Amino acid sequence: MLITRRERFNAAHRLFREDWTDEKNEAFFGKCSNPNWHGHNYILFVTIKGDVNPDTGFVINLKDLSKIVREKVIDKIDHKNLNLEVDFMKNQIVSTENVAIAIWNELKADIKNLGAELYCIKLVETENNFVEYFGN
Amino acid sequence: MLITRRERFNAAHRLFREDWTDEKNEAFFGKCSNPNWHGHNYILFVTIKGDVNPDTGFVINLKDLSKIVREKVIDKIDHKNLNLEVDFMKNQIVSTENVAIAIWNELKADIKNLGAELYCIKLVETENNFVEYFGN
Amino acid sequence: MLITRRERFNAAHRLFREDWTDEKNEAFFGKCSNPNWHGHNYILFVTIKGDVNPDTGFVINLKDLSKIVREKVIDKIDHKNLNLEVDFMKNQIVSTENVAIAIWNELKADIKNLGAELYCIKLVETENNFVEYFGN
Amino acid sequence: MLITRRERFNAAHRLFREDWTDEKNEAFFGKCSNPNWHGHNYILFVTIKGDVNPDTGFVINLKDLSKIVREKVIDKIDHKNLNLEVDFMKNQIVSTENVAIAIWNELKADIKNLGAELYCIKLVETENNFVEYFGN
Amino acid sequence: MLITRRERFNAAHRLFREDWTDEKNEAFFGKCSNPNWHGHNYILFVTIKGDVNPDTGFVINLKDLSKIVREKVIDKIDHKNLNLEVDFMKNQIVSTENVAIAIWNELKADIKNLGAELYCIKLVETENNFVEYFGN
Amino acid sequence: MLITRRERFNAAHRLFREDWTDEKNEAFFGKCSNPNWHGHNYILFVTIKGDVNPDTGFVINLKDLSKIVREKVIDKIDHKNLNLEVDFMKNQIVSTENVAIAIWNELKADIKNLGAELYCIKLVETENNFVEYFGN
Numbered sequence: 149m150l151i152t153r154r155e156r157f158n159a160a161h162r163l164f165r166e167d168w169t170d171e172k173n174e175a176f177f178g179k180c181s182n183p184n185w186h187g188h189n190y191i192l193f194v195t196i197k198g199d200v201n202p203d204t205g206f207v208i209n210l211k212d213l214s215k216i217v218r219e220k221v222i223d224k225i226d227h228k229n230l231n232l233e234v235d236f237m238k239n240q241i242v243s244t245e246n247v248a249i250a251i252w253n254e255l256k257a258d259i260k261n262l263g264a265e266l267y268c269i270k271l272v273e274t275e276n277n278f279v280e281y282f283g284n
Numbered sequence: 285m286l287i288t289r290r291e292r293f294n295a296a297h298r299l300f301r302e303d304w305t306d307e308k309n310e311a312f313f314g315k316c317s318n319p320n321w322h323g324h325n326y327i328l329f330v331t332i333k334g335d336v337n338p339d340t341g342f343v344i345n346l347k348d349l350s351k352i353v354r355e356k357v358i359d360k361i362d363h364k365n366l367n368l369e370v371d372f373m374k375n376q377i378v379s380t381e382n383v384a385i386a387i388w389n390e391l392k393a394d395i396k397n398l399g400a401e402l403y404c405i406k407l408v409e410t411e412n413n414f415v416e417y418f419g420n
Numbered sequence: 421m422l423i424t425r426r427e428r429f430n431a432a433h434r435l436f437r438e439d440w441t442d443e444k445n446e447a448f449f450g451k452c453s454n455p456n457w458h459g460h461n462y463i464l465f466v467t468i469k470g471d472v473n474p475d476t477g478f479v480i481n482l483k484d485l486s487k488i489v490r491e492k493v494i495d496k497i498d499h500k501n502l503n504l505e506v507d508f509m510k511n512q513i514v515s516t517e518n519v520a521i522a523i524w525n526e527l528k529a530d531i532k533n534l535g536a537e538l539y540c541i542k543l544v545e546t547e548n549n550f551v552e553y554f555g556n
Numbered sequence: 557m558l559i560t561r562r563e564r565f566n567a568a569h570r571l572f573r574e575d576w577t578d579e580k581n582e583a584f585f586g587k588c589s590n591p592n593w594h595g596h597n598y599i600l601f602v603t604i605k606g607d608v609n610p611d612t613g614f615v616i617n618l619k620d621l622s623k624i625v626r627e628k629v630i631d632k633i634d635h636k637n638l639n640l641e642v643d644f645m646k647n648q649i650v651s652t653e654n655v656a657i658a659i660w661n662e663l664k665a666d667i668k669n670l671g672a673e674l675y676c677i678k679l680v681e682t683e684n685n686f687v688e689y690f691g692n
Numbered sequence: 693m694l695i696t697r698r699e700r701f702n703a704a705h706r707l708f709r710e711d712w713t714d715e716k717n718e719a720f721f722g723k724c725s726n727p728n729w730h731g732h733n734y735i736l737f738v739t740i741k742g743d744v745n746p747d748t749g750f751v752i753n754l755k756d757l758s759k760i761v762r763e764k765v766i767d768k769i770d771h772k773n774l775n776l777e778v779d780f781m782k783n784q785i786v787s788t789e790n791v792a793i794a795i796w797n798e799l800k801a802d803i804k805n806l807g808a809e810l811y812c813i814k815l816v817e818t819e820n821n822f823v824e825y826f827g828n
Numbered sequence: 829m830l831i832t833r834r835e836r837f838n839a840a841h842r843l844f845r846e847d848w849t850d851e852k853n854e855a856f857f858g859k860c861s862n863p864n865w866h867g868h869n870y871i872l873f874v875t876i877k878g879d880v881n882p883d884t885g886f887v888i889n890l891k892d893l894s895k896i897v898r899e900k901v902i903d904k905i906d907h908k909n910l911n912l913e914v915d916f917m918k919n920q921i922v923s924t925e926n927v928a929i930a931i932w933n934e935l936k937a938d939i940k941n942l943g944a945e946l947y948c949i950k951l952v953e954t955e956n957n958f959v960e961y962f963g964n
Contacts, residue, residue: 554694558823
């Protein structure tokens with residue numbers, strides 16, 4: 149059984165490598181490399197895998213899951229600059245892929261402590277693009 | 285190849301255990317435990333797995349699938365109280381997880397009779413919460 | 421300038437008249453008249469009309485609007501039975517139209533106190549049905 | 557007859573007044589005032605009013621409208637910082653209201669040149685907030 | 693009070709004038725003029741204006757409205773070729789504007805017979821384009 | 829890691845077998861067999877599987893993927909008749925299943941040339957029906 153909680157956050161970011169010139173960054177990353185930033189309404193789907201507890205009918209209490217996702221992820225990245233202000237994105241290229249992996253790493257242990265297993269992080273950047281990460 | 289049919293139903297429910305007091309139910313299940321009921325516009329996705337029949341281009345004729353889903357599920361739960369009126373939810377906690385499992389059990393044999401295999405029941409309770417069940 | 425805030429609530433209800441038999445209620449209101457209740461994920465759009473304040477760029481601070489809508493409406497109806505538990509729906513047929521009018525009446529004065537004008541209450545009951553009320 | 561074209565843009569912005577301290581800005585504008593910016597997937601609806609041309613069945617050729625909206629608006633603000641890089645937002649508070657008014661002013665004359673009339677600019681900032689501007 | 697019912701239909705069409713060559717049609721109507729047809733999932737919103745009947749809480753019984761819309765519109769155009777098979781589109785350019793006007797004309801009298809007033813036909817052709825017709 | 833790009837196309841089609849009569853086709857395929865065609869706004873999701881390149885933060889540059897999908901698929905089928913005009917659908921029943929398989933075959937090699945692996949073709953025909961193909 150998989151159970152999924154959707155959360156949202158609005159953030160600024162820029163795709164670039166510090167060791168590349170602005171020109172080289174723009175040639176590869178396009179307008180996503182704008183040095184003055186741009187931003188998105190990101191949509192995050194956190195999917196948990198587990199058995200249904202016959203005493204509660206729940207895989208997990210979504211209140212507990214939502215609390216963890218808020219504390220470990222949303223409060224740190226909502227209305228933030230993903231390149232400058234988010235501890236778990238430091239020294240990384242802020243691609244959707246890397247943000248999804250970082251969110252996975254932020255959540256994995258806490259969800260295990262709830263007695264469940266993190267199964268998938270789906271991160272939607274625009275209505276045309278999204279990634280799904282299942283761990284490695 | 286997977287093929288999916290979406291159906292919808294509107295229903296009332298309550299999360300609670302009969303052997304718990306209202307106070308204990310509310311402490312665990314929160315406002316979802318309201319003794320006077322609340323309700324949802326549930327969205328149901330029934331996913332079938334099978335090979336494409338070269339004579340028809342179909343895994344399954346969706347008219348047949350839709351007919352089964354309507355007769356075995358939607359007609360029994362649409363505009364109903366899931367706790368009081370639905371035979372296949374009797375004596376169960378009416379969590380999204382348990383409703384999904386019960387729908388799986390209602391549909392599995394009939395879909396097999398169509399020559400296909402039930403692959404996933406996805407049940408969306410709100411825009412922020414959904415479950416996916418793949419059998420056990 | 422119009423500015424709109426979306427809020428959501430999940431509630432149970434029943435369409436019926438106390439002075440009609442269950443049969444007559446069902447003949448007119450159909451399955452929406454089920455005596456055991458059914459429910460919806462209602463979506464509420466509150467639209468405010470006003471001029472843009474040049475000092476803030478705002479018609480109204482949406483934090484203030486959201487606070488009023490939560491206190492005067494959402495907290496009273498979310499995860500509730502609209503027929504049994506909501507003071508502002510007492511002795512009324514709980515149609516989408518009447519809920520929209522009642523929400524208008526709940527909000528109008530408080531929004532005026534914010535220095536703005538309530539313009540429209542849009543209430544979405546299902547993906548196929550909604551009402552819009554502009555006062556009388 | 558009204559005809560509407562939807563366009564989208566992703567941008568960074570910050571709500572603040574230069575003559576206020578960061579503290580005062582945060583007290584009023586909340587986390588939207590973050591000095592390091594945040595951003596959104598904005599959705600823009602441009603609505604035109606006019607009669608149907610019996611020779612073409614069109615109020616306006618949407619290819620012409622889309623070209624104007626792209627040149628005068630989208631190309632200037634997509635993947636940009638609305639506070640720093642957009643000529644028509646200079647010296648303004650970058651609220652959704654003000655962006656909608658500025659887009660109206662950018663488009664009004666060109667749409668008149670097409671033989672039609674700009675009727676409404678609807679700008680959606682998040683799934684919970686949007687504004688509609690009809691001129692003054 | 694406005695009340696709206698959503699219906700959907702899937703149809704083929706082509707934008708062209710019989711008195712123009714294929715080249716001239718393509719120059720003006722673009723790929724929408726393909727002589728081999730293309731098609732859409734159209735979404736239709738029928739909006740009714742009226743007072744709430746205090747005896748029922750309804751402006752109109754949506755079952756009655758839905759029946760009229762199905763009989764007078766959907767049954768005639770769903771899974772049809774709008775240019776070749778729809779009586780109320782004969783000898784017209786099948787633009788979204790003209791389809792909306794024709795649907796208005798199909799529905800206006802029957803809705804009046806229900807004791808209500810047709811207020812708006814909104815017809816969505818793609819997620820980026822829609823028209824709204826309010827009569828003339 | 830999975831990364832998905834959404835594209836859209838509007839097309840006409842008909843479900844039928846040439847060796848069946850119109851009556852037999854209609855008995856099996858229903859109104860989807862209308863000889864005068866009908867059509868859809870198809871939504872295509874192309875999902876790629878791969879590792880994140882530590883030099884770019886990308887599984888694949890979506891600009892490259894989008895270019896391939898446009899050239900090999902969208903340009904051939906958008907605003908087209910899927911039965912009459914699309915080379916990769918010749919002599920096939922134009923079911924959603926078969927279109928998804930054909931799109932898979934069109935894209936597989938080019939995506940491999942980008943150093944990634946095609947994982948899934950999801951094709952949405954209506955809001956109630958979609959298929960997912962993972963290769964064989």
